Amino acid sequence: MWxxxxxxxxxxxxxxxxxxxxxxxxxxxxxxxxxxxxTVYNVWKNVLAEIEQKISAANFSTWFQDTSIVSIEDGVVxxxxxxxxxxxxxRSKFLNLISDSLSKNGVEFNEIEFEVQTKTKSKVRPREVxxxxxxxxxxxxKPIKNSLLSSNGLNSKYTLDNFIVGSNxxxxxxxxxxxxxxxxxxYNPFFLYGGPGLGKTHLVQAIGNELLRRNPDFKxxxxxxxxxxxxxINSVLKGKGNEFSQKFRTLDCLIIDDxxxxxxxEKSQEEFFNxxxxxxxLNKQIIxxxxxLPNQIKSVDERLASRLAMAGAFDLQxxxxxxxxxxxxxxxxxxxxxxxxxxxxxxxENVNTNIRDLEGEFSTILLMSDVRGLTPLELINKGAVNVxxxxxxxxxxxxxxxxxxxxxxxxxxxxMCSKSRVANIKTAxxxxxxxxxxxxxMSTTKIAAxxxxxxxxxxxxxxxxxxxxxxxxxxxxxxxxxIKEKIYG
Ligand code: ADP
Ligand code: MG
Numbered sequence: 324m325w326x327x328x329x330x331x332x333x334x335x336x337x338x339x340x341x342x343x344x345x346x347x348x349x350x351x352x353x354x355x356x357x358x359x360x361x362t363v364y365n366v367w368k369n370v371l372a373e374i375e376q377k378i379s380a381a382n383f384s385t386w387f388q389d390t391s392i393v394s395i396e397d398g399v400v401x402x403x404x405x406x407x408x409x410x411x412x413x414r415s416k417f418l419n420l421i422s423d424s425l426s427k428n429g430v431e432f433n434e435i436e437f438e439v440q441t442k443t444k445s446k447v448r449p450r451e452v453x454x455x456x457x458x459x460x461x462x463x464x465k466p467i468k469n470s471l472l473s474s475n476g477l478n479s480k481y482t483l484d485n486f487i488v489g490s491n492x493x494x495x496x497x498x499x500x501x502x503x504x505x506x507x508x509x510y511n512p513f514f515l516y517g518g519p520g521l522g523k524t525h526l527v528q529a530i531g532n533e534l535l536r537r538n539p540d541f542k543x544x545x546x547x548x549x550x551x552x553x554x555x556i557n558s559v560l561k562g563k564g565n566e567f568s569q570k571f572r573t574l575d576c577l578i579i580d581d582x583x584x585x586x587x588x589e590k591s592q593e594e595f596f597n598x599x600x601x602x603x604x605l606n607k608q609i610i611x612x613x614x615x616l617p618n619q620i621k622s623v624d625e626r627l628a629s630r631l632a633m634a635g636a637f638d639l640q641x642x643x644x645x646x647x648x649x650x651x652x653x654x655x656x657x658x659x660x661x662x663x664x665x666x667x668x669x670x671x672e673n674v675n676t677n678i679r680d681l682e683g684e685f686s687t688i689l690l691m692s693d694v695r696g697l698t699p700l701e702l703i704n705k706g707a708v709n710v711x712x713x714x715x716x717x718x719x720x721x722x723x724x725x726x727x728x729x730x731x732x733x734x735x736x737x738x739m740c741s742k743s744r745v746a747n748i749k750t751a752x753x754x755x756x757x758x759x760x761x762x763x764x765m766s767t768t769k770i771a772a773x774x775x776x777x778x779x780x781x782x783x784x785x786x787x788x789x790x791x792x793x794x795x796x797x798x799x800x801x802x803x804x805x806i807k808e809k810i811y812g
Contacts, residue, residue, distance in 0.1 A: 366430055376766050381686075400430065487650045514613070515610070516636055518641070521640070523613075526639070527545070543577075577602055579611045581613065663698060691707065723810065757785070
């Protein structure tokens with residue numbers, strides 16, 4: 324019931340209440356009940372949407388598909404899961420992520436607990452609640468605060484020690500080591516680029532953590548560029564624009580993630596440029612990640628692009644077979660998980676997209692192995708797992724995909740990525756979203772930016788639509804196969 328509960332809007336509840344005014348207390352209780360469930364339901368929906376952006380599709384569907392919030396009461400968030408293995412895994416791997424996302428969605432809490440929900444037990448226990456029970460929830464849902472003014476954004480799980488160095492990332496990793504030895508000197512600004520899931524966030528977070536470990540008084544701030552924007556705007560609205568600028572200008576190290584999302588928000592870009600210059604002149608360390616080079620980001624201000632171009636850019640490449648095996652072996656050691664070398668090699672061989680997918684498949688196999696009581700290799704030999712993440716595309720070939728899809732539908736990329744709702748243009752756009760997601764494992768937020776749609780929900784809807792159509796529409800299947808052939812050429 325929990326997952327399938329249609330979203331009952333506040334408006335509906337109010338209407339319901341108004342039309343039954345005379346019915347008194349009972350209806351008030353019904354309303355309290357709905358308010359409570361709807362609030363909690365919405366919060367979890369938002370938390371999941373956020374988590375989905377941060378981890379691989381495989382990881383998301385393995386670990387989060389069947390979760391729910393059972394309750395948020397007295398500072399304790401209880402999350403419902405399928406079985407106890409999930410409790411172990413969610414706690415060890417995703418607790419920080421869940422905790423960050425809950426905070427970002429305005430939930431105040433001291434503790435997160437997990438509860439195994441048996442199939443027969445409804446995830447929401449329908450019962451009447453009284454006003455006194457509802458109040459504590461409201462108290463725990465607070466407006467989103469200005470997070471950049473109050474936290475450094477670092478996540479301690481990312482360290483240089485657990486960043487495995489291989490032929491795909493050795494130059495970037497050695498630059499990272501120089502930065503922690505002598506911040507603000509040789510590699511400043513440090514520009515790190517590479518496709519999704521290749522370790523950009525991990526490496527720059529690790530630099531931040533190591534700098535802080537060596538210099539506890541250092542003022543460091545990590546933020547995705549999108550959060551920089553929203554916090555800047557919020558601060559200005561709250562009359563705290565100066566406080567925001569000041570906070571940034573006093574930093575010893577500023578880490579900006581996913582810089583490709585810098586868009587034409589002029590005032591914020593100007594503010595960023597000013598902060599960048601101020602820090603740069605003071606020889607403070609600036610670290611920026613992006614999925615492409617500065618001159619390939621359309622909306623970036625020319626002055627800023629040329630400043631960034633002065634810094635040498637370091638890239639992260641797709642890992643080779645040996646790199647992948649080393650990463651998996653190290654993850655297994657860290658988790659204390661038992662997995663045969665052949666099983667590791669099988670996963671490494673079959674995941675050719677990125678490290679995020681590699682981790683996702685690895686977790687899935689460990690989970691299945693636990694649930695079925697077979698070793699990972701036994702599972703693989705029985706044909707019980709089907710690992711396949713193959714992309715012959717280079718991670719930076721988004722443009723190529725867009726061009727090929729547009730051309731196939733006899734459109735220009737601009738026409739296809741316009742706001743047009745003409746049927747064939749809309750279909751072409753949705754096919755592009757589908758291919759970018761399936762073949763390049765791009766996040767829906769990134770796809771939205773690439774194909775010029777409003778936000779990730781439009782992309783999710785587009786991909787779902789194509790998936791649905793593909794079940795019955797054989798012509799569409801052929802079209803997509805043909806497009807893929809053209810892309811892989
Ligand atoms: P990006 O920011 O480039 O999209 P992330 O930094 O989020 O990628 O990396 C995706 C996942 O892969 C993370 O869980 C990260 O810890 C892991 N990962 C990436 N590179 C490495 C590496 N060299 N060693 C260990 N884990 C890695
Ligand atoms: Mg990242």
